[in-house]
Structures are given as C-alpha cells and as structure tokens.
Amino acid sequence: MSAPSAASPAVSAEPVAALSTGPLARVATGTLAMAQAEMRKLRHDHLDIVTRSVQPLLWLFIFGTALRSNRSLTLGTLDYRAYLAPGVLAQAAMFIAIFFGLAVIWERDVGQLQRLLATPLPRTSIVLGKSAGACVRALVQALLLLVVLAATGIPVRWTVTGVVGTLAMLMLGTAAFACMSMLLAAAVKERERFMGIGQLIMMPLFFASSALYPLSVMPGWLHVLARVNPLTYEVQGLRQMLVGVGGAGEVWLDFLVVTGFFAIMLVAATRAYPKAIL
Amino acid sequence: MSASASDAAVLVDDLVVRFGEVEAVGGVSFAVAPGEVFGLLGPNGAGKTTTIRVLTTLLPATTGRALVAGFDVRNDSLAVRARIGYIPQAISVDGALTAYENLDFYGRVTGVARHERRERIEEAIETMELAPLLDRLARTLSGGMLRRLEIATALLNRPEVLFLDEPTVGLDPTARGMVWERLDALGEQAGTTILVTTHMMEEAERHCDRLGVIDRGRLVEQGEPAELLERHQTGSLEEVFTAVTGRPIGEENGEDEGRLSDVRAQRRVARRLG
Numbered sequence: 001m002s003a004p005s006a007a008s009p010a011v012s013a014e015p016v017a018a019l020s021t022g023p024l025a026r027v028a029t030g031t032l033a034m035a036q037a038e039m040r041k042l043r044h045d046h047l048d049i050v051t052r053s054v055q056p057l058l059w060l061f062i063f064g065t066a067l068r069s070n071r072s073l074t075l076g077t078l079d080y081r082a083y084l085a086p087g088v089l090a091q092a093a094m095f096i097a098i099f100f101g102l103a104v105i106w107e108r109d110v111g112q113l114q115r116l117l118a119t120p121l122p123r124t125s126i127v128l129g130k131s132a133g134a135c136v137r138a139l140v141q142a143l144l145l146l147v148v149l150a151a152t153g154i155p156v157r158w159t160v161t162g163v164v165g166t167l168a169m170l171m172l173g174t175a176a177f178a179c180m181s182m183l184l185a186a187a188v189k190e191r192e193r194f195m196g197i198g199q200l201i202m203m204p205l206f207f208a209s210s211a212l213y214p215l216s217v218m219p220g221w222l223h224v225l226a227r228v229n230p231l232t233y234e235v236q237g238l239r240q241m242l243v244g245v246g247g248a249g250e251v252w253l254d255f256l257v258v259t260g261f262f263a264i265m266l267v268a269a270t271r272a273y274p275k276a277i278l
Numbered sequence: 279m280s281a282s283a284s285d286a287a288v289l290v291d292d293l294v295v296r297f298g299e300v301e302a303v304g305g306v307s308f309a310v311a312p313g314e315v316f317g318l319l320g321p322n323g324a325g326k327t328t329t330i331r332v333l334t335t336l337l338p339a340t341t342g343r344a345l346v347a348g349f350d351v352r353n354d355s356l357a358v359r360a361r362i363g364y365i366p367q368a369i370s371v372d373g374a375l376t377a378y379e380n381l382d383f384y385g386r387v388t389g390v391a392r393h394e395r396r397e398r399i400e401e402a403i404e405t406m407e408l409a410p411l412l413d414r415l416a417r418t419l420s421g422g423m424l425r426r427l428e429i430a431t432a433l434l435n436r437p438e439v440l441f442l443d444e445p446t447v448g449l450d451p452t453a454r455g456m457v458w459e460r461l462d463a464l465g466e467q468a469g470t471t472i473l474v475t476t477h478m479m480e481e482a483e484r485h486c487d488r489l490g491v492i493d494r495g496r497l498v499e500q501g502e503p504a505e506l507l508e509r510h511q512t513g514s515l516e517e518v519f520t521a522v523t524g525r526p527i528g529e530e531n532g533e534d535e536g537r538l539s540d541v542r543a544q545r546r547v548a549r550r551l552g
Contacts, residue, residue, distance in 0.1 A: 018360040018389025033386035041374040111368030118334040118364040
C-alpha cells in the first residue's frame with residue numbers, strides 16, 4: 001500500500017464549538033433551531049392553516065347546530081355549540097399533531113432525518129423541535145377558531161386565565177400527540193400505511209372521549225375507554241376553563257394527566273426516532 | 279495500511295455489519311490520511327452506504343472498530359458528530375425553506391456559535407457559489423444547485439472529515455463537473471478530508487487521491503488510481519474492477535440491492551434531480 005503524506009494530525013484535542021455548552025443548553029438551542037425552521041416553513045405556506053381550519057368549523061356549525069336542541073348533551077342549560085367548542089379545538093389540534101408523523105416519514109425518505117441524526121443535535125431536541133412545530137400550527141389554528149367563536153357570539157366565558165389556560169392545555173396536548181405520532185412513524189415507516197393507521201387511531205380517540213358528548217351519556221364500556229383516553233382529560237380541562245362546565249375533576253388533574261402523557265410519549269419517541277432510519 | 283492509527287482521519291478496522299442473516303459489510307479495513315480525498319468505489323448494494331452510515335454514527339457495527347477524527351464512532355459518537363459533515367445520497371436540505379434558511383438552520387444544529395454564524399455562512403455561500411439562489415425555496419432548485427447547497431450546509435462547522443454518499447448521482451455532466459470542482463477546491467484550500475462513495479469510475483479516477491474498491495461487502499482492492507491501473511495492467515478502473523471481482527461493475531448485486539422503501543426513495547430523488 002502506498003503512503004500518502006500525512007500533512008497534519010487529524011486528532012484534535014481542542015474542544016469543538018458544538019460541544020462547548022452543557023447538555024441542557026444544547027437541548028434548548030437545538031429545539032429552538034428546529035422550532036424556528038418550522039415557523040419559517042409555516043410562513044412560506046400560510047394557506048395550509050386556513051384550509052385545515054375548515055373541518056373544525058364544519059363540526060362546530062353543522063354538527064353543533066344540528067344537535068343544538070338536544071339538552072341531554074349539554075347537561076341542560078348551555079348552548080351545545082359552546083359545549084362542543086373545546087372538543088373541536090382539541091380535535092383540530094390533535095389532527096395536526098397526528099399527521100405530523102407523515103412529515104417525519106417524508107424526511108426519512110428524502111434524507112433529512114439521516115442528516116440530522118449525524119449532527120450533534122440532541123435526539124430530544126429533534127423530537128421536541130418537531131413537536132414545537134406542530135404546536136405552532138395548532139396555536140395559530142386555535143387563535144383563528146377563537147376569533148370565529150367570538151365573532152359568531154357562541155357563549156364562551158372570555159376570561160384571560162381561561163383563554164391562556166386553554167392555549168396552554170392545547171399546546172401540551174398537541175406536543176403529546178405529536179410525539180405519539182413520531183413514535184408511530186418510527187414504527188410504521190411507510191406513508192401509505194401511516195395514513196391508514198393514523199385514521200385508525202385518531203377516530204376512536206376522538207369518539208371515545210368527551211369531545212362531542214359528556215361521559216354521563218356513555219354506556220359503561222365506552223365510559224371506561226374514555227376514562228383512559230388522554231384526549232378526554234385535555235377536553236375536560238379546556239371545557240372547564242373556556243365554558244365553565246363539563247369537567248368531572250379539577251383542572252389541575254387534567255393538566256397533570258396530559259403532562260404525564262406528554263412525558264411518556266416524549267421519552268418513547270426520543271428512543272424510537274433514531275431507529276426510524278434503519 | 280497507509281496511515282497509522284494515531285494520525286488517520288478515518289480508520290476502519292475489520293468492520294462487519296449484519297442485518298439479521300444478511301452481511302452488508304464483511305470485514306472491511308482501510309485508513310484515510312488527513313486532507314486526502316478517498317473514494318469508496320463499487321456497484322449499488324456493495325456496502326458503501328452501510329460503511330458510511332457506521333462512520334457517521336447512524337448505524338452500529340456488528341463487530342470491528344472505526345475511528346473518525348481520532349474518536350471511536352460507537353463510544354464517542356457525539357465527538358464524532360461534532361467534527362464531521364455528512365451528505366446522504368437522498369436530498370437532505372429542507373425543500374420548504376429557502377436556501378439561506380437552510381444554511382442558517384444547519385449552522386445552528388451543527389453548533390456554530392452565534393457570533394461566527396453569519397461569517398461562516400457568507401464563506402460557504404462564496405465557496406459553493408450560491409449567492410444568486412439564497413431567497414429561493416430549496417424545492418425550486420435544480421439538482422446541481424441542491425448538491426452545492428447541501429455541501430455548503432455541511433461546511434459551516436468546518437468539518438475535519440466530510441462524508442458524501444454518491445454526490446453526483448442523477449446530475450447532468452455540467453452539474454457533476456461543478457460539484458467536483460467545488461470539492462477539489464475544498465480539499466486543496468481547507469485541507470478537509472473527504473470520503474466519497476461513487477459507482478462512477480471516471481470521476482473516481484480523476485478526483486480521488488486514493489480508492490478502495492468494495493464489492494459484496496468486502497474491500498477487494500485499494501490504492502492510488504494510477505497505481506491500480508498499473509498493478510492490473512489496464513487502462514480503466516472498470517477493467518480493474520472486472521479483474522478483482524471477475525465481473526463487470528454494471529452487474530448489480532441482486533438481493534443486496536436494498537428494500538423496496540430504499541429503492542423507492544432513491545428513485546424519488548433521481549426524479550427530483552433529473
């Protein structure tokens with residue numbers, strides 16, 4: 001074998017800029033970089049949010065108006081559309097979050113994922129950053145829907161803490177479902193199959209929750225399913241904060257359940273994500 | 279071995295990668311000296327991409343050892359990732375962001391300090407001649423432009439070793455020439471070590487300082503291009519390949535070709551680039 005001239009030793013003892021800060025700081029800056037990229041993408045394609053907002057409005061104004069006179073759904077006094085609004089907000093955000101997994105599969109197919117995994121970017125940042133991207137979209141959509149609620153005079157309790165709490169709960173739920181979606185994407189790996197499985201998971205989550213009707217009208221078996229469904233707690237929290245009814249427990253408990261769900265999904269997605277390239 | 283273990287930019291020692299029953303890489307050893315342009319040459323499915331994935335810390339080796347910039351890819355993977363640039367065969371920039379936004383994004387995720395970022399980006403724009411494209415969404419760029427943008431994004435952290443997997447596949451001859459011209463300049467000016475995989479013989483002969491010929495997961499020959507031609511008394515690397523493997527490079531490796539999803543992804547990329 002020949003001996004090419006070794007100009008300089010390759011082994012560098014000097015620290016590299018990428019690793020000069022602590023792990024937590026690296027997770028934070030990495031997540032911010034990922035989230036900013038997602039926001040920029042949204043800015044290049046803002047029509048997307050508007051088209052996605054059509055479906056929740058259909059639920060609210062067609063489904064909601066049709067069932068308006070059914071008093072058993074609203075526990076008596078409330079306009080059903082006001083009762084339904086938190087459920088529709090949560091569902092619309094969940095749709096965004098769950099189909100975020102498709103983007104992950106696409107990025108694997110085109111090579112972006114491999115590229116990111118070969119940078120010093122912490123794995124947690126990749127997952128958190130993607131979740132933040134889903135959250136940004138869900139936030140814009142939620143603001144849009146809240147404006148529609150206000151404009152059409154649906155009787156929602158407009159308090160500052162209520163609205164801020166609502167947005168916080170929506171972000172938390174969206175981040176959790178986005179992580180679940182990435183977990184799913186890492187397992188499924190193919191877009192066509194993901195579409196099917198995404199639907200398969202999303203619809204039962206939606207129907208077996210308190211998004212459309214109170215737990216009290218559900219038969220026993222459905223009640224049990226709804227009780228273990230994190231979307232139920234998200235909706236209950238939203239409903240307490242936004243319309244002041246419908247929660248079976250305290251708001252803090254709803255936050256606790258959704259936070260716990262997010263933490264579990266984040267850890268699982270961070271572990272599964274690097275395997276998605278294989 | 280051409281470079282000793284202590285000063286090699288890349289050192290691969292008896293690397294084996296198995297996926298279940300399939301042995302994708304079966305005992306490969308080679309070393310790349312700092313500043314060298316090393317080409318891994320072989321047909322599709324020979325084990326080139328798998329080798330690169332081990333060296334870029336994406337895939338664990340089944341057995342064997344690999345050092346990049348002096349760090350073990352398994353035990354010191356973070357130190358390796360901080361010192362390399364990697365451009366996979368598929369398109370790795372984000373089509374929904376502009377060229378400049380892609381540069382900024384990769385500057386941040388590869389850990390370039392804020393006060394240096396702008397300067398590094400300007401440098402990379404100049405090196406890769408990207409100035410007229412900065413405000414265009416990456417999805418509107420042609421194949422050659424995309425490759426130059428990708429190389430630019432991989433230079434921001436001033437990598438000690440740059441890995442490129444089939445960088446010119448799907449490009450027309452003009453774009454290929456331009457990509458290689460930029461890579462040659464990079465090796466000469468910045469002294470970056472470059473490890474590139476290709477199945478294009480004439481490119482390998484013209485642009486690589488040294489070559490490793492890989493076939494069915496084994497490194498069957500290595501040396502400088504001229505040296506290989508002389509050793510096998512032939513005029514072209516195609517004939518060298520035929521001499522060491524017993525068949526022409528055009529014949530692909532059948533079942534090692536990769537799974538449907540990989541092939542489909544490659545075709546999608548080829549369509550984009552073409």
